[in-house]
Amino acid sequence: MAIKLKNNKFIYFLCLIILISSLFAQTIIVPELIRGYGYRNTSFIDSDNFKSNLFDFYGTLMDSYSKYGAGEDSDRFKEISKTDIQNRLKVHEDEYNSIKVQLDQIKENEKNDSSNTVNNGVTNEVITGGVTTYSVPELGNFNTYAEGLALFNNLHKATEEDVKKEILSEKKSEYQSLEKVFDIYKNLQYVIYNGENDKILKTNLEKEFSNSEAIKNLQKDARFYVLFDGAKAGNILENVTGTINGNYFNNYDSRSFDAVKNEKIKLLIMLPQKLYYQDNIKQAEDRFLYGQNNFMKFAISEGVAVVLLLLSLIYVIKHRRNLIDNFVVRAYGKLWLEMKLVLNIFIAYVINFFTSILFNFHGTEQIIVLSIYFIICTYILLRKRVKLIGIKGVIKESSVLYKLFNQVKKVFLVKSIGIKVSIFVLLTLIFIFALFLIPILRSLTLSIIIILVYIIPYLALVGYYGMKFTVGFSKIVKGSEMICSGDLNYQIDEKQIGTLGTLAKNINSIKSGLEKSIKNETKSERMKTELITNVSHDLKTPLTSIINYVDLIKKGNLSSEDIQDYIKIIDRKSQRLKTLIEDLFEASRAASGEIDLNMERLDIVALLKQSLAEFEERIKEGSLDFRVNTPSEKIYVMVDGKRTWRAFENQIINILKYSLDNTRVYINVERHENEVVIIMKNISAYEIDFNNDEITERFKRGDKSRNTEGSGLGLAISKGLTELQRGEFNVEVDGDLFKTIMKFPIVG
Template identity: 35%
Template sequence: MDIKLKNKYAYITAFIICVYMFGISALSANDFIKNRKYLVADPYFTSSGFKNELVGYFNNIQALSGVYKDYSQKSDDQKVTKAELASSKTLYDSNLRNKEDEINSKYANEILAAEKEGIKATVSRLTEEKNKELDKLKKENTKTLEDFKKEIAEYKTKDYENVKKAVEGKSIIKYYIARGKGNVIDTNIQNVSDIDLYVKNNALYSIKFSKQALTNNNGIASINKWFTGNFEKGYFIIPKDIEPSSYIYESYIYYNSVGERIIKEIVIGAVSFSIGLFMLVYILYILKKNNKEIDFTQKLTKWYNKVPLDARVFIFIIYSFIMSVYLNTVVFFYKPYSLGQLHKLTIVAFYIFYFIFNVRMVVNLKRNKEEFRAEIKKCLLYKLSIFMKESPMTKTTKFKVRGIIILTLLAGVAILAAFIALMSRSIVIIIPIAYVFCYLLFIVIYSFNVIKAFVSIVKGTEEIVSGNLNYTIKEKGRGDLFELAHNINNMKSGFKKSLENEIKSERLKSELITNVSHDLKTPLTSIINYVDLLKKEDLSNEKAQGYIDVLDRKSQRLKILIDDLFEASKMASGAVELNMEKVDVTALLSQALAELHEKINNSSLIFKLKVPKEKVYANLDGKKTWRVFENLINNILKYSLPSTRVYIDLVVDDYKIIITMKNISSYEMDFDKEEIFERFIRGDKSRNTEGSGLGLSIAKSILELQGGNLSIEIDGDLFKVKLTVPCYQP
C-alpha cells in the first residue's frame, strides 16, 4: 500500500474513495435521522397514520351510539331537530340574499351611468331586466320547511347507512365495549365470551381503555375521555387474520420493512465511515511522513485563500444549508440500483470533500496565529469597518450604512428561515416573509429618497452654475446629502453676498469719488473765484474785506473736509493713538451740549436730556468720545425738522452704558441704514447742507476702537442713534 500511494494518482484515487465512503455514511446517517421512528416495536401501530384511522373508526362508533342511536326506529320528524332545520333555512336564506345582492350590484353601475347621461330608455330597460332576474330567482327558490326537513332527513339517513356499514360491516378493526365483565354494550366480534383470552390468542395489535388504567397515547385523548365518562372497559383490536390486501396490513408490512432497511443502512454507514476514516488517516500519515502534498489540493488551497475569510464562511454556511435541504429530500437507498444513485452520491461526496477542505483550513489557521491575523485583515467586513472608521462621512450616515448592512444580512437570514419553514410547512414562515417584504419596501423607499435628494442637488448646482443665484436646493432629512445641500446653499449665499458687496463697493467707490469731488470742488471753486475778484484794482476796502471773509469761511470749510478725510483714513487703517482713561460719560455728554449751546439756542429744536444724577464712568479717550458726541449733535441740528423735540437718554444696563439720541428728520429717509455709515454718504441725498458725510463713519469707528458700538434705527421720520460703551472696570 505504501508503494502505491507514492504515485500522485494513487493519492487522488485513494482520497476520492475516502470521500465517497464518507458520502455513503452521511446518506445512511441522514436516512436514519429521517426514518428513526420506524425502529420502534410495531412502528405502524405507533404512527400518527394508524392513530388517525383509529380515531376515525371511533368517531363512527360514537355517532352510532349518540347522534344515530335508535335512528332506524325514528320517524322523519324525529330524525330532524329544530336546530338543524333552523340552521338549514338560515343558510338557504343567506345564500338567496347573496344572489339577490349580486343581481342588484350587476345592474347598479349601468343604471347609475345611464341616469347620469340622461338616457331614460336605457334606465327603464335595465331596471326591467333586473326585476325579471330577481323574479326568476324567487320562483326557482321557493323551498318550504317540509322540503328542508326532507333534504336533511335524506342526508342523515345516507350518512347513517355509511357509518353503520363502516362499523358493523366487514371491518378490519374490531371493537368491544362493556360496562362490566359480562355486560357487553356493543361489539363487532362474533362468539366472544372472554375478551382478554380473545385478545391474547387472536390480536396482532390491541389497545385497551378503562377507568382504572387510562392510556397515555397521544392522538387518542378523545377516545380516552369518552370511555372515562361512559363505560368501564373497551378494546380496539387488529386481528392476526387481517386481510393481506387491506390498507392497514400493507402499511404494517411496509413500516416493518423500512425498519429492517434502516438497520441495514446503519451497518453500511458504520462500515463506510470506518473505511473512509481509516483511509483518510492513512493518507495524511503517508503524506506527512514523506513531506508531500497532493498537487491539485495545493493549487486549490492557493486559489481558495484569495477569497476573503468572511466570504468563505458565508459560502460555507449557504452551501451547508443547501446540502441539508438536499439531504432532507433525497432518496438514495432503493432498488433497482441506477446511475441516479451514483449522481446523488457524487453530490454528497463533493460536499464532504469541501467540508474536509474547510476543516483543514480552520486547523491551519488555528496553528498559525500570524496567518489568521493576516486573513482577518483581508476580510470584507474588516475592510468595511476600517473604511467606515476613516471615512469623512457624518455619524448619521455611518449609522445608516451600518443599519442597511445589518438589515441586508438579516434579510438573507430571513430568506433562509423562510425556505426552511417552507420545507417543514410551518406557519412560522409568515415572520421571515413579513420581514423580507418590509425590508424590500424600506430599501425601495429609502433608495428613492436618496436618488431624489441627489437629483435635487445636481439640478441645484446646474442652476447656480448657470447664474441663477436665487435658486435654493431643498434641504430634507439628515446625513451627508443633507450636509452637501446645506453647504452648497451656504456657498451660494456667501457667493451671492460677496457679489452684492462687490457691486455695492463699486457703487460706493463711484459715489465716494463723486461726493469727494463735489465737496472739495465747491469751496475750492469759491476760493478761486473770490481770489480773482480781489485781483481787481478798483475794489473798495469794505468790499475786499467781504471777499476776504468769504475766502476765510471757504478755506475753513476746505480744512474741515480735509481733516475729516484724514481722520476717516486713520480710523480705517487703525493707525489711531487712544488715550484711554477713566471718564465721567455724563459730564462728557453735558460738556458737548454746553459747547454747542449757542447753536442749540439759535435752532428751533427742543432738547430733552435724561441722565442719571450720579456719575457714570467708562474707560474711554475723552477727546475722541467728545468728537463723537459733537458729530451726532451737529447732525441733529442739521437734519432735524424745525420746532420738534430731540431726546437724549443715558442709562446703565448690565455693565453697559447706553446713550440714545432721537430726532424727527426734516427729509424723507429712503436710504439703507447700513449705508449711512459709509464714507461721504449722507441721508440728505440733495446735499444741500454743509458737511463731509464722514461724521457717522468716524463716530462709529471711534466707538468700535474703544470696545463700543454705534447703531441706528429708522421708524418713519424718527431717526434713532444708539451708542453702547462698557462700564468702567477697575
C-alpha cells in the first residue's frame, strides 16, 4: 500500500514536471512557428519579403533612369534646362545681395560706434580683447567694414558656366547615391531596352552576358523573370510577360509602373537560380528557407508538447482538482493586473495560432479571433475577483500603474511644503546619482533601463510641474498686482498646482472679504447718514409744532376756544413724538436682540386672524378689499405671541396707510413641509423706487415725501422681531406690487 502511494506521488510530480516543461517549450516553439507560418505552402518568389525588395529595386532603377538615362555618358545626364540655370543664378544673386546687406549693417554699426554684440542669424559681431571682429560665412573674419568691402569686391560672382558645373556636380552625386543602392541588390539582374529597336540601353550584366542570345539563355534558366513592355498600347501591367503576370503586382500601386510606359522602354528583371552575392535578396531567402524548412519540425514538436501538456494536465487535475483554483488564487492572483493582461494576450495568441492553421484564418480574421480569445481568457481568469470586488476594486487592488499614479499624486498633493521640498531634493539626488552611474555601468541594457525608468520620467515630471508652477506663480503675481492697483473684480485662476492653488484661493477670499467689507462699510455709513437725517426730520416736525403752539399760548390775547384747540394739537403732537421715540427704542432693541421673549406653542393662523380682527373697523371703513386665505387646520409654531402680534400689526398698518385705494390685499398662509409661510401682498399708492433691502431699514417709508403719519420703523421692527424668534422676514417688490414674506418653523 505504501509502495502504491509512493508511486502515485512520483507519477504526480513527473506529470507536474512535464506540464511545466511543456509550458516552457511554448516560449521557444511558438515564436518559431509564427515566423514560419507565413512561409508555409508558398515559394520565396511569392513571399512578401521578396516582393518588397523587388519593388524597392524597381523604384530606384526607374528613378535613376528617368533622371539620368543610361548613366554619366548619356545626353540626359548632361541636359540642363535654361529654367534651372536661371533659378540657380537667382539663388546666387540673392546670396550676393544678402552679403551686401550684411556689410551695410556693419557699416551702420561702425557709424554708431556700438559696442553691443549683434547676431541677426548671419552676421556676427564679437568683441574680444577690445577688438571688434566681424564674421560673414561667405567672406570669413575681418576687423573693419573696409576690410569686409575689399573681400566682397574680390568675391567671384556666379556665371552661367559656374552654375552648370554646380548643377552637374549635384547630378553626379545624386546619381552615384542611386547607383549605390544597387549594391544591396546585386543578385537581381536587369536589362533596359529601347522599346522600338530592342537596343540595350542599360544593364548590370557582365559584358559577356549582355548580348541578346546570352540574355535569352539567362532568361530561360532564371528562377524568376519579368518583362515590362512600355512600347505596347494599353495598361503596362497587361503587357507583363515572364514567370509571372500582372496580378503579381496587385498589392502595389500600378501607376508606379507607368515610368516604363512614359520612357517607352522594355525592362527585364531576372533572379538567377543560384544567388552568388550576400545581398538583401540572399538574406531574405535564407530567412525564408529557415522558416519554411523548420516549420514542420516545430509544428510536430508543438503537437507533441501540446499532447504531453494535455495528458499531464488531465492527470494533475484529476488528482488535484483544486489545482486551477490554487493557481488562480495563489499564483495568477498575485500578479499585477498589467502582467495578467499580457499573459492573457499570450494565451489568446497561442490558441489563435492553432485556430488560424486549422481554419486558414489570416489578416483581419486573425485580429478579430484573437480579440475574442483575449476577452474570453480575461473573463475566465478574472471573473471570480470581478464578481467579488468589481472592476474598480480589481484595478485598485492589483494595477501597478494605478498604485504608481496614486503615489505620484500623494507626493504632489501633500500639504506640507517642507515634505514636498524634501521629496524633490531626494528625487534630484537620485537623478544626479543615476547620471553619474550610467558612465560607470558597462551594461548597455542597465543604462537604457535607468534612462527609461527614472531619468526620462524625472525630467518629464520636473519639466511639466516646473512649467505649471511657473505659469501659476506668474498668474498669482499678476493677480495680486491687479488687486493692489484697486481692481477688486479681478479673479485669480484657482486651478493651480499644489500649494499655489490654495494661495490663489486665499487671495481671492481676502479680496472678496475686503470687497464685502468695503460694501458693508459704505452701506453702514449711508444708513447712518439716512438714519440721522430721517430721525432729525421725524422728531423735529412734532417738536417744532409743540414749541410754536406753546409760544402762541404764552403770548396771550387768545380766546378760550383757540387755547383748547392749541392744547389738543400739542397733545396730538406729543403723542406722535412719544410713539416715534417708543418705536425707535423697540426697533433698536429688536435689531440688537435685547428683547426678552416669552416663547410658547401657538396656533399662528389663529394669531393672524386675531390681529386682523383688531383692525376690522378700519378695514370696513376703508376702500381696500382684503382677501384672506388660511388653512382649515391649526399650525403650531414656537413664538412670543405679543411680539408676533406686533409684527403682524405693523404690516397691516403699512397696508392700510400705503395701499392704493380700491385695490385688493391678499393675505395667504401656506403650510410647507417644515415651515409655515405668511404672505401679505398689496398695491402701493406711492412709487417704489428703492430695492428690497432698503425698505426694511429704519425710518424708510413708502412715502418718501414723509407727509404721512408713519414712523418708517414698522417693517424694521417686524423683521427684527421675526428673526429673534428664529424666523425669516423678506420683502419682494415687483413694480407697484409690495409683498412681505414671514417664515416660521413648524412644531408638533
